[in-house]
Amino acid sequence: MVNDEKSIKTHNTENRDNATKIYYLNFSFYKVDPKWRWLNEIGKEEAIKELTALIDVANTKMKVITYSTVGLREDSDFMLWMISDSIEKMQVLTSKIYTTIFGKYIEPSQIYLSSSRKSIYSSKILPGFMSDEPPLKYNIVYPFIKSREWYLLPFEKRKQMMEEHIEVGRKFPQVRLNTSYSFGLDDQDFMLAFETNNLIDFQDLIMQLRETKVSEYVIKDTPMIVCVNKTLEEIIKSLG
Numbered sequence: 001m002v003n004d005e006k007s008i009k010t011h012n013t014e015n016r017d018n019a020t021k022i023y024y025l026n027f028s029f030y031k032v033d034p035k036w037r038w039l040n041e042i043g044k045e046e047a048i049k050e051l052t053a054l055i056d057v058a059n060t061k062m063k064v065i066t067y068s069t070v071g072l073r074e075d076s077d078f079m080l081w082m083i084s085d086s087i088e089k090m091q092v093l094t095s096k097i098y099t100t101i102f103g104k105y106i107e108p109s110q111i112y113l114s115s116s117r118k119s120i121y122s123s124k125i126l127p128g129f130m131s132d133e134p135p136l137k138y139n140i141v142y143p144f145i146k147s148r149e150w151y152l153l154p155f156e157k158r159k160q161m162m163e164e165h166i167e168v169g170r171k172f173p174q175v176r177l178n179t180s181y182s183f184g185l186d187d188q189d190f191m192l193a194f195e196t197n198n199l200i201d202f203q204d205l206i207m208q209l210r211e212t213k214v215s216e217y218v219i220k221d222t223p224m225i226v227c228v229n230k231t232l233e234e235i236i237k238s239l240g
Contacts, residue, residue, distance in 0.1 A: 025114045027112040065083075079225070110225075113186045114188075129193075138198075
């Protein structure tokens with residue numbers, strides 16, 4: 001019992017530390033050249049081993065989660081979600097990927113950059129990426145832009161509307177929220193990434209969020225990209 005209590009306290013302390021630490025997030029989507037399919041099987045196997053080893057090493061310095069978008073988007077085949085304490089580490093990994101066998105057959109189609117930041121509307125919100133929980137099956141990623149009129153509203157009025165928004169989210173504890181901030185770093189205001197094991201749960205959540213007052217101030221929340229968590233080997237083998 002004492003050990004359990006100690007473990008809980010340690011876990012809570014780590015969560016508090018994570019909440020104050022700044023993380024950078026990179027959502028990199030890639031399209032694969034059709035010429036990849038003509039590569040012989042030996043070459044493909046070597047490519048899988050090479051890239052898997054590279055990502056394994058990267059995961060000792062940052063967090064890299066791999067997702068497939070094959071058959072779900074016409075403009076991308078897979079996504080790398082990088083979470084790090086520096087953007088330079090992301091650049092180093094991306095550069096090394098391009099030097100691999102597989103890297104010679106890919107082109108980025110979308111890249112989104114953001115950072116962690118404590119919510120000004122609720123101190124209880126801790127993004128899923130700051131926990132040690134394993135990724136859920138699906139991750140729906142999209143940029144999010146609010147109107148300038150929203151930011152000119154009195155803070156208390158915004159807070160009141162956001163409380164309604166947050167309350168809807170609490171009805172769906174099975175959907176893990178990852179909100180990050182892109183102000184000054186990228187073209188959007190926020191990057192949203194919702195993790196779930198059931199896409200219909202996410203769809204129900206979005207439909208209810210559309211009915212909140214905050215939605216009146218949303219300018220853009222597309223492209224909305226469904227990503228499926230898979231290993232690199234599974235992703236590469238699915239490309240033909």
